[in-house]
Amino acid sequence: MLSETKVSEHAENLHGIMAEFDDPESLLAAAQQARLEGYRDMDAYAPMPVEGLAEAIGFRGSWVQRLVFLGGLCGAAGGFMLCWWITVIAYPHNVAGRPLNSWPAYVPITFELMVLIACITAVVGMLMLNGLPQPYHPVFNVERFARASRDKFFLCIEASDPKFEPVATRQFLERLNPQEVMDVAL
Amino acid sequence: MKSDEPLYWRSLEELASTDDFRAFVEDEFPNRTPDWNDPESRRGFLRVMGASILLVGASACTRQPKEVIVPYVRQPEELIPGNPLFYATAMSVAGIATGVLAESHLGRPTKIEGNPEHPASLGATDAAMQASVLTLYDPDRSQTVTRNGSISGWGSFITALVGARDVAGLKKGLGFRILTGTVTSPTLATQIQNFLAEFPAAKWHQYDPCGRHSVRSGAMAAFGKPLNTIYRFDRADVIVSLDADFLSSTVPGSLRYARDYSTRRRAAAENPNVAPPRLYIAENAPSVTGSMADHHFRMTAAGVAGFTADLARGGTGAASPEARGVLKDLEAHRGSSIVIAGEHQAPQVHAFVHAINQALGNVGKTVIYTDPVEANPLDEISSIVDLVKDMRDGAVETLLILGGNPVYDAPADLSFLDALKRVKLRVHSGLYSNETAAWCHWHVPEAHYLESWSDGRAYDGTASIVQPLIMPLYGGKTAHEVMNILANRADQSAHDTVRGYWQANHKGDDFDDFWQISLHDGVIAGTSFPEKLPPAAKAIDPAAIASLGATAPAGLEIVFRPDPCVGDGTLSNNAWLQEMPKPQNKMTWDNAVWISSKSAEHYGVTTGDVVEIELKGRKVAGPVWIMPGQADESLTIHFGYGRTRAGKVADGIGFDAYTLRPTDALWQGTGVSIRRKSDGYKFANTQHTQTMEERDPFRAATYAEFHKDPEFARPEEKRVAKDLSLFPLWEYKQHKWGMSIDLNSCTGCNACTIACQSENNIPVVGKEEVAKGRHMNWLRVDRYFKGPLEDPEMYFQPVPCMHCEDALCELVCPVAATVHSAEGLNEMVYNRCVGTRYCSNNCPYKVRRFNFFLYADWNTESLFGVRNPDVSVRSRGVMEKCSYCIQRINSAKIDAEKQDRPVKDGDIVTACQQACPAQAIVFGDLNNPNSRVAKLKRQQRDYGLLEELNTRPRTTYLARLRNPNPDLEKG
Amino acid sequence: MSALVTGLRSMAQIFHRSSNSLAKISIVAVLMLLGGTVWAAYKINAGSFITDVEVAREQPVPFSHKHHVGDDGIDCRYCHTSVETSSFAGLPPTETCMGCHSQIWANAEVLEPVRASFRTGKSLEWTRIHDLPDFVYFNHSIHVNKGIGCSTCHGRVDQMPLTYKVNTLYMQWCIECHRNPAQYVRPRDQVFSMTYQYPENQSELGARLVKEYKIQSLTDCVTCHR
């Protein structure tokens, strides 16, 4: 382990300062503390979703559901229009004596396409909003951060925060009695 | 007709033989999607696969392969490429000719139609005639002159034959014999007679295995001289058939008889003032005629003789109640009744029948006598017997066999082959190098009738000229040309010979016109024989009655009959006929031992058992088929199977009934024993369910019931409200095609099935595939039994596509490969079909057929010739079905359009309709209230199959009406 | 010490900084590639490699419609005799060629195959230019009779030294006219004219002719497929 004091001097090439916790509860508490302290640019990392954590670090609702709704609409409309266009415009045939626009028969396709497009937007939208794929990220510089995907919980206050100040921030974090506090190099 | 213009033929011949022609023929033929069998199209397969993966084939048709197009060098002027030509000619079966019109595409005969001008056809055909065009292209036909089995030439053959003649000539022709089938051809007869005149010691024998032996000797017995009998069923109120299957093609004139009889039935059904005819039949095995009968007396073939005797005893004397009832009816219809004896009944029976008809005053009214149509009527049995005797005695040095196959079909007790081996020079001329050819020093290929100049007489004596449509494909020659060799006129063509004969016998100087007209019409005017008043038939004395009535020795009886499909065996190698379901049991590719259920139980055998039948020491083994309606203690077996040198199609299938057939029991014999050998023989039938299973696809009623309830065919619960649909109905503004099938006329003869096969390039699939349930016939004839298993009524129902207006098949096709046309046709687009087979599942009539493999034969080039260029040849993996002969509809419409006139009723005739001898099928425009089909559909008997499903079928049926004798009505 | 930091850095990071943009770019690239493939497929299918449009084929005799039709002004029907009466327009038998060429160009080298064919009676083998799939049934006579001109489908053959296709003969090409014949019909007497130009008022002229010739718009499958 490298000793904190030294690294803190290179504030300019810091992404932020990170504190490690043992359990979700303390992380949640820490995050709320930080916010009270007035920190804004921060992120919390946990091996599984933790209720209230996102809100605690000031994350306001997500757009995913709106996208999905739009996707669903397009899918449904597209599905029905496709069937209608094929049977009425593209090549009108007398099929089994049914009218050209046998709309009841188009329901299944309409529905399936709605679901298909909605689901695709859900996943693609989620990834895009999360800015993924993003294989490189400064937090990975921290070696212990590997355990964020196993059993440890991290709070990272980012250098971009106007209130960020290497020494002060570090001392603030240490006050939250974490396992450890470390710098996140850029 | 310039068809005798030599250049024409030469260029055609060349075309026929060159690769160009083949290429051309191929190009006439539609899309072959890849067949993995041959490398060329294997590449095609991969190409298409690649295409589908790359989506390059976004248009389904990838790059067209290079195709060449080959024009004539000198184009015959009457020929318009792309339009078919029709030539009138005639086809002879067992010597009796029937007029046909042969359709020719660019010199390729592709289809046979009946000749409306010809009295024996009136435009109708039977299955054999339809199939004859396939025989023309049969690659198994003999293709070369052979000497002791090795290839030789016509030159050396002529030398050999002339040599033999000259040797015989030294002794006035002694030891020179000619064997032919029954000959009606005036030309050929004259040629032979001239030969005999030159060589008086030579002899001419005639033998046809299924000829009219009994009929001939019957007439001799009754009148002391041979007379030909013609029946006028259109005039008959009461018909008593004594084992006479006059509606099936085994009887000369059957097409005409079927037409007359059905016309009468139809008239009666449509017009209450016309008395419906009543048909009684006594027979041992169910026949198509039996299926039309109002009363079916089931008795052994021997019993039929007894029954005849019973009838002869007269009103009071008759023993059986049936006979009494029949006699009463006959008495009531003197002069308007027919008693007809079966071709295969004993001569005495015929003699009796002649007497009975005379007694009933039918002669000259419903029963007409004329001179015999045979050029040289003689007792063919004694003729062959003599020949064999002489051969055995070594009295025969040269035997010239013109057609025929005696080694296979001569009576077994003669052991023809042994005798034949004693003949020094044996010459055979025939379509096939058959069993007989195998034992002849010389075999020469015979020309098919579509390649021949000849002539022949119909059942009523009408003479027709047989003219060729194509040069002999395999260099065959006609009997005329062979006879010319003997007359030292080897270079004279059959054309000149035939023309010569008629010129010689033509009075007046307008011969050329006469000749042209005769060729064009297909009949020679004024050649039908005039009616003859016969001498009083030999009186029937009680002794004769007693002897005839004496019931045959008890015990099992065996009955020999020509096969319903392949006849006496001459047609065995025709795959269409082999795969044509036999009317009575829907069996294909086989013959079987028919037995009644009761007898089967008695002898401990059942369907599928292989039994050994023994008659007078001769044995044959064949599989058993339990046939409802078969008489007890009576076996029926059919000829035409068990061939050894017929060709790839027929060799080794079925068993040979001839090996059991003695001269003294030509058609039936008693004292036969059967022994069960093994079981589990697999038949290939196209229909497995025998009955209607409490359903009523086929609807019938007696006249009494019909008058009581005229709507019997469409009871309330079967009808659907016209507008019973969630959706508005489609309107069909221009045409509205529909079809009506009269079950009251249909005899189940299968002519329509084969006509359809020929018209629509329907492939043959073979026994295994049929057994799997994959037969391809677009138009199937369903057979149902009704009533007790022993003696049921037998019904036939032709089932083509119904062209439903609310077609269930269309609804479920994912690629719109089957949709409706503006004229209400249920279109099937082969090239769009991907083969989900969903349409077939959803078709309540199961009329769709699927190409599970590549059934179309793309390996046998000679068979390309038979295909109809106006119909796609379907490839592997696509669905197909009846199209109402769309190619005919389109061409008729185009012709009408070009002449700027509407399509007239009758312009469009479907193949099945055209072939049907009973005129049971009528096609036309339902929007035209005066069209025949529209009128028929307005009849009360009209009903739709499964119409309660609201499929709105365009094909509907007219219910069957029966006219039983109240006195004899069962129950 | 910063070296130490960098050392650490490189140890935990699996991917280099650039990989972020790389990842996003590659996604876009793949999508574009897919699109491109499909586009290319359609292009190829419309191109003459598949359709043979404007591709002249090797023939036994370099027959020039330009010369015979354009210069000599021979009528189409002189050689394609059955075009008005049959589904098949007809290809002239060697006889027809020899009709003239026994007199003119009687010894021309290029015509030797023709003379040979006439001598031997062995047909000339022309390579098909307008070759419909075998499951398509086209009838020349009805089109000609209803006022569809030769050049409408076959182009200005009078300007073709060697004959080639000017249309794809794809189904969509047929349907395009079958749905609205009015845009292509011309007066019957103009059918065999090579130089015929559609007038500006084709729309109303067409409509009139359609009525006059009782032309139907047939788009049923069985019109061409059976």
Added chain:
Amino acid sequence: MKPEDQEFTSVATLDPGPDKVIGPGHDYGSVTDEIGGVVFRPFLKTPRQMFIGFAFAFLLVNLLMIAVTWLFVRGVGVWGINMPVAWGFAIVNFVWWIGIGHAGTLISAILLLLKQDWRTSINRFSEAMTLFAVACAGMFPILHLGRPWLAYWLLPYPNTMWMWPQPRSPLIWDVFAVSTYATVSLLFWFTGLIPDFATMRDKAGNSTARKIFGMLAMGWRNSAKHWARYQKAYLLLAGLSTPLVVSVHSVVSFDFAVAILPGWHTTIFPPYFVAGAIYSGFAMVLTLAIPVRRWYHLEDLITMRHIECMSKVMLGTGLIVAYGYAMEAFMAWYSGGQFERYAFVNRMWAGGYWWTYWVLILCNILIPQALWSRRVRMSVRAVFAIALVVNVGMWLERFVIVVTSLTRDFVPSSWGMYYPTIWDWSTYLGTIGVFLALMFLFVRVLPAISIFEMREVVHHTAKEPTHALGD
């Protein structure tokens, strides 16, 4: 210290019994290591059964290759189908496989919405099963075509024929339903895997593995914001998949219900097919989960509770199916429709396949009733056996519906029988091989249990240690 060189935290892999979804003593790390351990186990340490199983499956895959080659060379005639029975094994298998797929979606989607925590340790696994089952199912509609090389005509794409698919046909509905289902299942499965890919990335020993998992994880870093959006998307997926899974088998049932064929033309088909699908699906999950849990000693993660819950679902859906059979038969009798009535007479005794009907009643209705008894539900062996029986029964059900109905429809003259050929069987067994092979590979190379969701379970159980779930 690096994660990978810690000892696997040794937690006793004991089955905690029927009221716990997870064994005692587990913490975040231990579940991570136990599940991840399966993947990072050295190749040769793979359980022997896995090798044997995979080898067997691979043989079947080769059998399929042969069968399909022959099919393409000769045509669909190599199968026993004919007229009237134009659909045979191909469609039977298609419906069977699709049905099996449904359990996966049900578990991961519907149970998620219902907040059933016992879904957690089996959802990943059954989603994979769904994916592979759908893959197998998807093969058949193409294989059974007369001209498979034209299968793309079923898709709407602009072409030079100006021809399009015919959207009134249930088969086109199938195309859309099945392809949608396949896509959505894949998305669902992959989305679920992203955080675990990240875990794998961080656990991976060698750099290649780290790179591969790294790419798959797409840089997932467990940020709270990511989690927020992630959960939203996942919930929406679940919400959409739920009606989807119902629609898919309804559409499949339309293939029959829309047709007029007696025995097919039944309005009850959609619900009864869906129930049947879930029924067979759970049977298949059990058939697979029970051995795997044994071989990899996952008894503490896939506990008796899971097995019992699944048994209960089987029992329930089984009863719905039984109701379906009863209703079908009753309506046939009650409607009085001659053909409909005969179809069932034929199905039950008159026809050539009457025995298949009674075997399916035995397999799908009678035997599973044993699950009423807790003792049976508690016995892994018994449950496994019943699951197998149900698999067979559900296949037979489809056989009876497809084939028996076709053999005898309206016009007696065209009645016939269907006899499967060796190629029918090879194709069927072949797809089972494909399915198993994929399953074995999946279990070996990917976390077969959702790790992050197990951590949540640990979190919850930690919160209320004595909380008995679900009861």
